[in-house]
Amino acid sequence: MLIGYARTSTADQIAGFEAQQRELKDHGCEKVFAEQVSSVKQRDHLEAAIDFSREGDTLVVTKLDRLARSVPDLIDIRKRLSAKGVRLHIMNMPMMNDSATAQMLETILGAVAQFEREVMLERQREGIAKAKAEGKFKGRPAMDETKAAAIREAFQNGEKPTQIARDYGVSRATVYRLAKEAA
Structure with a gap:
């Protein structure tokens, strides 16, 4: 087969x-x-x-x-x-x-x-470092604090992390991270 x-x-x-x-x-x-x-x-x-x-x-x-x-x-x-x-x-x-x-x-x-992939990743890291040094690369924008507060509140109110993640369009890991920061 x-x-x-x-x-x-x-x-x-x-x-x-x-x-x-x-x-x-x-x-x-x-x-x-x-x-x-x-x-x-x-x-x-x-x-x-x-x-x-x-x-x-x-x-x-x-x-x-x-x-x-x-x-x-x-x-x-x-x-x-x-x-x-x-x-x-x-x-x-x-x-x-x-x-x-x-x-x-x-x-x-x-x-x-494997060599080609590693060279590509090396170039990518170099490009990110250069962009950061020039102030052009700042990473992912921070989450709006109002949204973060709402997520924390939903978690503290006992809502399920999976449902919170769906409702706010974030990952479950983000829900847990925000809950941990609040504790």
């Missing part, structure tokens, strides 16, 4: 997300697991795809960077699949198979992808 896995980092990447799913189905994947989550977060649908796979199946991804966040992550996924007798197929790397040479090339390409 061909099992597909599609992932984008953010919900804003709808076109790419839909394109991956379409490519996987066109490739013959009978079941496609898809999620929109950063590769550094818990990827529940990837775990589900690996758990779902059985000996003789093939896990299919459109690109290597949609599967693994780093070389160690790639090696771990490859090991887990191999232990179950599941093959890995990367659509934009058709020359890859389960040979030792293919796995070495996969690891090298994974290292290049």
